Amino acid sequence: MNADRATVRDVAARAGVSPSTVSRVIKGDYPVAQSTRTRVLRAMRELDYVLNVHARALSGASTKMVAFVLDDVTGPSFAYVAKGVEQQATAEGRLCMVCATNGDPARELAVVEAMREQRADAVILVGGGALDDAYRERMSHFAHALDKAGSRLVLCGRPPLGDDVPTTVVEYDNEGGAYAMTSHLLSQGHRNIALIGADHPGQASTTKLDRVRGFVRAHESFGVPYDPDLIVPAGFGRADGHTAARRLITLGARFTAVFAATDMVAIGVLAALREAGLRVPEDVSLAGYDDIPFAADLSPGLTTVRIPTEELGRTAVRLALDRRQPQHVVLGTHIVVRGSVGPATPR
Amino acid sequence: MNADRATVRDVAARAGVSPSTVSRVIKGDYPVAQSTRTRVLRAMRELDYVLNVHARALSGASTKMVAFVLDDVTGPSFAYVAKGVEQQATAEGRLCMVCATNGDPARELAVVEAMREQRADAVILVGGGALDDAYRERMSHFAHALDKAGSRLVLCGRPPLGDDVPTTVVEYDNEGGAYAMTSHLLSQGHRNIALIGADHPGQASTTKLDRVRGFVRAHESFGVPYDPDLIVPAGFGRADGHTAARRLITLGARFTAVFAATDMVAIGVLAALREAGLRVPEDVSLAGYDDIPFAADLSPGLTTVRIPTEELGRTAVRLALDRRQPQHVVLGTHIVVRGSVGPATPR
DNA sequence: CATTCGGTAGACATCGGTTTCTACGCTAGA
C-alpha cells in the first residue's frame, strides 16, 4: 500500500500498457484501440488516479489558469467583476486565482510577478492603478514579458499603458456616466450641484478625473456655470462622504443636489444630510455612481450610474483568451433613476 | 534573441556556473561563495529570469497554494470570508485560488477534483453544503485523498463529515446567535415572533436548522410558546424575504416582530412591511442575521447577529497549514443592537 | 610532507506527463 499518488506509470503497469498509451487515453487526441482504452480507464479508476497539472504544464501545455488582481475582495463593485471573471474563466475551462493588493502598488507588482511564475494564461488587473512613471514602466515591462511568454496582461476598468504595450484593455465609459448623471440633475432644475469625491490634490486617479470631467462637460453643455468650491476632493469610502458632506454643510455652502463619486460616498453623504435635518430628495437631491446592490435598498432608493461590472470581468477573460477579438473595448454606462433625485427646490 | 523564458541553465551559462549552483542561489539554503552569488544574481537580472513554479512543484516542493470554494463571490458575507482567507494565505506566503459553485453540489465536487490536480496545500469549502449521503461519501473520499497527499480539506461554516474523516472544521455558533437574538426579542416583550427563512421542506440546510433550533430553544428558556405557523420557510435572498413577509401580512398573521434568517431576507421583509404601511420598529420590530456591511446603513439600522466572517477565513487557513493547532474550532457570534428592534406594542 | 577537513561547485538522476520517432502486426494492392 502506497501513500503516494498513482502516476501514469502505475496506471500503465496495472493496465499492462506503456505510459505513452495512458497519456494518449487521457488527452484523447491520438487513436487508441477501444479495448486498450477501456482497460486503461479501469486502471485509472481503480488506482484513483489524478493528473498532475504541474507535470503537464512543465511539458509545454497551458496552465489553464487566469489570475485576477484587485484592491479588495469585499469592495461592492469589485466582487461583481470577480464574479464575471470567474464565470467566464469557468466557461473557458480555466481556473481562477485571486489576489488582493489593498491598494498597495508594490504589492500589485509583487503579485504580477508571482503570476509570471505561475505561467497564468492571463493576468487581469482591476480598478485603481497608480499613475506615476516608475510604476507604469514596471507594468509595461510585465506586459511585454507576459506577452513574450504567450500570456496576457489585462487592464480592466483602468486606463491603457500606451500603444506600444501589449495589453488587453476593457474600460467603461466613466466620463459618459458622469455626464449623463449631471445632465439629469441639471434637467431637474438643479443649478448648485456639489460633487463629492473629486481628487485629492496630488494623488491623481483617472477614474476620478473622468468623473469630474463629465461633470464639467455637462455644465458646459447646459451653459450652466459650476462653483469650483462645490467640487470637493474626498476618498471613495463611506466615511469620506460623511465627513466631506458634513464639512460642506457646516461651512454653509449653498447646493440643492449632491453628486457623490461613488455609492459608498453617497451613503455617507446621506447620513450626513440626515444628521443635519435635511430630507432627500425634498431638500437635497442625491446621486451616486456604481449602482452597488444596496443602492436600491436605501430609502429613498439611490439614483445612480450603473457600470457593467460582471460584463467587464467576462469581457476581460474572453478577450484575453481570444486575441482575434479587438483588444481595446469601452463598455457603456447608464443612469438608473430611483427616488433620491427630485426637482430642485429653492432654499 | 530568444522569445522563450530564461531557465536555470541559461542563467548558469551566463554566469559561468552550473545549474545546481543557480538553484542554490535561488533557494539560499546552501553555502555559495559571495562572488559566485553576485555573478548569478546579475545574470538572473540581465536575463529577466523568472522561476517556473511547475518545475519546482514537480520536484517535490509544496505548491504554496490554497484553494477557496464558495457559492457566490458576490454573497455579502462570503466576500468577507474570502478576504480573511486571502489575507492569511498571503501572510503565510501562499497564493489563493477561488472557485464559485453557484450552489451546485456537482460543480463543487468537480472543483475539489481540480484542486487535487493542482496539488493545493489546502482546499477550503465555505457555506451551504448538501446533506445527502452520496455527496457526503464523495466528499469524505476527497478528504482522505487530500490527506494522503499531504493536503487538507477544510470545512468552513459547515458541519463536519464525521469523526473518522480527516478534515479541519471551522464553524461559528449559528444556534447560539439565533438563541441570543430571539432572547433579545423576547426580553423586549415580543410574544409573537415570525421567523422568516426557515427550511423549505425537503431541502435541509444545517445552517437554517441551527437557526431554527436557537429560536425554539430561546422560547423554551423563556417559557413562551411559539406559533409554528410563524416559522415560515424561505430562501436566503432579498426576494425570498419580500414575498414571504407579504404573504404573512396578506394572510393576516399576528406578529409584533420578525426575525429574518439573513440580513438579505430582512431587507426584503423591510420593503414588504413598508409597502404594507407598517413602521419599523414602532409597529413591527425586525432583526436579521449576518451583519452584512449595509445592515448599519439601512434606516433604521438593522439589529442583527454578527458572525466573525473574516476571522472564519483566516482561521481556516491558519489551522489547515499548521496541524499542531486544534482542527475543530467553533467561533462565537454576538448580537449587534441597532434601531430596528423596539419594545413590543400591542396591535 | 602527507593527510584530512571545510568550503564550494559540478554531474546526474529525479519528479510526472507529453511527444516525437520508431516499430510491430496486419491487410490490400502490385
Add this chain to the structure above:
DNA sequence: TCTAGCGTAGAAACCGATGTCTACCGAATG
C-alpha cells in the same frame, strides 16, 4: 509473393528545478 500502408503501441528524450553524490581546492593538522 512481396511490399506499401494503416492502425496501434512502445522507447526514450524532454520540460525546468532540485537534491544527492562526488570532486575539487586550499588550509590546517599530525
